[in-house]
Amino acid sequence: MFVMPGEVNYHDYLQLDKILNAQFPESDKLQLAAHDEMLFIVIHQAYELWFKQLHHEVDSIVKILAKPSLNDNSPELQTVVHRLNRCVTILRVLVNQIDIMETMTPMDFLDFRDMLRPASGFQSWQFKELEAKLGLKFEQRHGKEYYISQLRTEHIGVIKRAEKEKSLLQLLNSWLERMPFFDEKDNWKNFASHDNRENAHPFWSEYRYQYENSLAEAEKNNLQFFDDIFLSDNGQRETGNEKRETGNEQSLSPSANRAALFIMLYRGYPMLQLPFQLLNSLLEIDEQLSSWRYRHMNMVHRMIGTRIGTGGSSGKDYLKAAADKHYIFREIAQLNSFLIERRKLPALPAPVEKRLGFVAG
Ligand code: HEM
Secondary structure (H helix, E strand, C coil), X not given: CCCCCCCCCHHHHCCHHHHHCCCCCHXXXXXXXXXXXXXXXXXXXXXXXXXXXXXXXXXXXXXXXXXXXXXXXXXXXXXXXHHHHHHHHHHHHHHHHHHHHCCCCHHHHHCCHHHHCCCCHHHCHHHHHHHHHHCCCHHHCCCHHHHHCCCCHHHHHHHHHHHHCCCHHHXXXXXXXXXXXXXXXXXXXXXXXXXXXXXXXHHHHHHHHHHHHHCCHHHCCHHHHHHHHHCCXXXXXXXXHHHHCCCCCCCCCHHHHHHHHHHHXXXXXXXXXXXXXXXXXHHHHHHHHHHHHHHHHHHHHHHXXXXXXXXXXXXXXXXXXXXXXXXXXXXXXXXXXHCCCHHHCCCCCHHHHHHCCCCCC
């Protein structure tokens, strides 16, 4: 067939020469039969391609959220939500791909497993870079330095750079802090003083009161937790980025937490629908990542029992600890502990209600 110069060809466009000639089983090199090694290679390559796509999406989301004046009722926020949902869909596929991996039996794996050492998914720098871009800090990682122990210097550099950039979680915090639902600046710090109504913030003092009344006896400690999360302890957390970055500290400031809780409570209002979807998709990302970790861990247990991994870790134990620790958006999930029944929600002042509607008056 005649091909016009410059005409795009399927094979060339997709660089299939490179992709389809990038599978070199170690067992072939050693001339030892191991049929399933091809599957093992292809599936890992497919994962890495999807990781690449996830980076493409997350980078674009970060770029939008980093704008100082993102309009919450704009097409840009719609784009953020749309792309986050795409990330969720990709992650679902990644979870399901484990089904294919599990068609390989432990004996099939043993045919080539020892030929791989010390290669392991543990060296997937794209995976670790993605965690960092989303918001997982070095201090929060299981085993701290251990996670980079098997990586090449240039790949450690990639991850360290991502850790220094503003993460999606940090940008979320700034975006939430900017949410202009109602004038908070005056007396929100007084929302503990329900009895002193004149000085109290009308909304938050009522909310705290209703929350306190909703607690069972065994849950009374939650009120202190409520104050910690939503009230600034000493004013530091309002602006304390440094404090936030030091590890187990909260990543979301009290004002960001108040905005997030407000979005969850009043998500039925038109202006809050997209913000709610955004928060929800972040929770979904955590859930899918966690599902992947657990499915991967169970597959590992089934495949190698309690033996150490090819990457030298304690295998299943390492993966379990990382799975328990590496929730990135856990602070948003925690906010669900502070919801109250819909019928007890404080009524919103008329101007606020108006602002949350479609039509600005
Ligand atoms: C037979 C299949 C597999 C086995 C037995 C297995 C085993 C393991 C083990 C034992 C570890 C812990 C580190 C180590 O000591 O090696 C690990 C980590 C990891 N594996 Fe796999 N794996 C398999 C398939 C996959 C696949 C298909 C992927 C897809 C990319 C993958 C991605 C990862 C990642 C990203 C880590 C690091 C997790 C973290 O640090 O939290 N693994 N794997």
